[in-house]
Amino acid sequence: MSTIPLPQGGQDLIMRSNSASSIIEGELICAHCRQSYGQIKSRGQTLAGAQFQTHTETDENQKNIKENLWFCCMGCQTVYELLKSSGLDRFYLLKDNGVCLRPPSQIHFNNSNYTEWDTPTNQPDTPKREYRLYLEGVHCSACLWLIERIPTVLPQDVAHAQLDLGNSLLKIELQKEGKLSRVAQLIDSWGYRPHLIENSEQAYDLQKNENRARLIDLGVAGALASNIMLMSVPLYAGVEREWARLFIWIAAGLATASVFYSGRKFFQNVWNSLNEKSFSIDAPILMAIVIAYFYSVFETFRGGQDVYFDSLSSLIFLLLASRYMLARLRQYGLGQRESFQLAVDPTAVQVGEVTVIHKIGRLDFDAVIREGRAFVNTSYLTGESLPVEVRAGDMIYAGAEIVGFGQNSNLKVEVIATGKQTRLEKIFQEVRDKHHVRSRREKVFDSWARRLLMFVSVVAAVTFIYFASQGNWDAALRRTLALLIVTCPCALALAAPLAQTLILRLGFKKGLLIKDVDAFEEASDIQRVVFDKTGTLTYGQMEIVEMNIPKNFIPALHEIVSQSRHPISRAILARISEVNNNSFENSKESEIYKFSEQSIGPRLLEQWREIPGVGIEAKFAGELLSLRRPLSLKQGDVRSAVDLIYADDTVGQIFLSDRTRSEAAQIIRDLKINNLKIGILSGDRNPVVRNLAKEFNIDSDDVIGEIDPEQKAKKIKEFESSGQKTLYVGDGVNDALAMSYSTISLAVQGGAESVLKTASIAALKPGLGSVSMFFKLAKKLRSLHRMNFIYSTFYNVIAGILAIFGLMNPLLAAIVMPLSALTVFVATYYSISKEFQTKDFNQQNVGGEV
């Protein structure tokens, strides 16, 4: 950690802000994230240059501290300096009273240069050059201020920037020659990670217009309903007969608009479902509305006072309202684009061409190797956790990452497919196509509604025949119609979207983005849960499980691995700096490995080189130091190991493995208790997969390793066609195809963005807790539905009996119908908001943090 000079005017800032950084009750507060040092396990550092000041020294330095800026970590400091250098430090003034910013996590600095965002395919179809970006982490007024200052920082690129704080959506208008990549880099460097929203302008406009149309419908329906109610009050209050006529006629006019304008969606829905020979809950509702309307109009002409205009118009309004809420919540979910550091400029390659690759990075074309050797990380496509070696004649596919080269350090490849023709894009295409044609089973509610309608029709027919047989035609007609009106399942129709909306919101709060609401209804059919291995059951990256290295070799080890891109090197590097940073923790390990980076000196090593497939070596103090694959490994050991060899002596050994998620065993046990079959499909080596399955006691028949994405999908298809509904849990692109064939799919957090897009459920919190969370929520929704069904049946029975005995009149209907809806509303709302507080739902984040 180097010392960074105090930026100009830094002191000035503190005086003005009065709290940019200060000591509150002996605690050090970070100038950027405003967190106290005590809670952060990292060294304090001041901009003024006093290094490693901890809170013990603060007493003597209190005077100085007032003039200094303190930071809890490098991330915070970096962001602070970036802002300061752009003259945007007013950010800190604005946020003083607001919510704190988290320290920017390392993930945010993904070092992507976003150049692929400038490709022509990304140009919006309007001449205005407008883009929409989704930004992670914007949350307060200071963020809003900062983001909207982009045009002042990049005047040559950005003409206008407007942030929608509620949706974290940034609308940006570029200058003629402006580059989107520069904007993305800036936003990224501030610690907000940008995602480009892919939807074309037309799709966006379409959705916007649809939302507006829905809202207008809702507003008009509300206005009509409230005016009709206004006209109905005098009737219930017993106004004189001549005035009553006037009010009834006005109400009739307004109700006509309500039924045929506001209610036109119901006519459409019922018409569509009849065309498809299916049945929806709209049918009995529409029937009740139409009967009530025509009966009331008939009464109006006849001069009677038995009109249901107020009930039917408020019913239409409430139905539209609950559907509007659900529709808005369903629109969550982002169209995002992956961002990679590419090895070769995508515009520079053509099919059939031979190119030389000499840079490390990801490919976005398929190619066959003509010359040279390389090490390729194919985990993106196959789930294999360690890089594989490829030689002349081998295929490498788009999405693979080149991590190292063979001896002659470059790779001649012949491009055989680019763009839409690559295997990767073909998988995506199949996923997209598949997504639209998935068949749905009949919704629970629709089947209930159909049974209810049949039952009510029979009762109505019996009622009519009974009274008609007695010659009382007037009573027969009246009572039958009243029965049909009051027994419409309106409370049910209102409660269903409400329950779904609330469950969706609860899920969102608990870290589940449910993009397919029907997934909840299908959850009860699920018989099999299939997991991917790498990244899903495991953390997906090599981690050190044991490190036996003498202390004096640590600095050299640090240097030898810091120059390599191999996953094992990165894991060792991560471990060393982790141990080093946690110096406040008095663990034994940290005492052993703690070292100051200054002590490394300029360079300890010479002649560093990487021998692909073997290891890395360099000269250290005159002798050869190497870190290499051991010559012999114990049989059946699934851990990977490397030896540290110095002057032909093995001085240390490091064991690595892809660590299993700590909560995985518990989750799998829970699923098994619920009689679900568990399976693992992985692209990783068979011994590794089998070993993991043994750990979880999973039947070996359902565990398959070394299979590619297409085979995974085939396996899922087999399950599904044999009648076993499957929930697929995965994270990588190699899972996307399998996910599209499974009944429900869940993408764990940190998964590839294209997978988050395909999955019916995307987890927003790390770990597998979301799997059991999903089943819990689904169970909750089912019990809510059942409860609502019981309530509304109860009301319907009472109202039906009243109608049959001729006691049902419009006034009573106007009371009973909203009352039933209200009861169901309150009951649903209460039982879910109670759930927000229960322990069961709060301990969800079972140790998923990486």
Place this chain on the structure above:
Amino acid sequence: MNILYFLVPAALMLGLIFVVSFVWMVRSGQYEDLETPAIRILMDEEKIDLVLENKINEIKNKGDKQV
């Protein structure tokens, strides 16, 4: 009671005016973002701030000289 001949149409007219203005508000996008404008309006103009800052600096400089 004859006043109703005036009041009822007036009430309906008012209702109509509000419906029309509601439709206009929705069409002009005022319901799309309900959170941000409320915050944005509370942010001071930067120009004014710059003026203030200059004044503060002036006072500070004077103070320095006197010391």
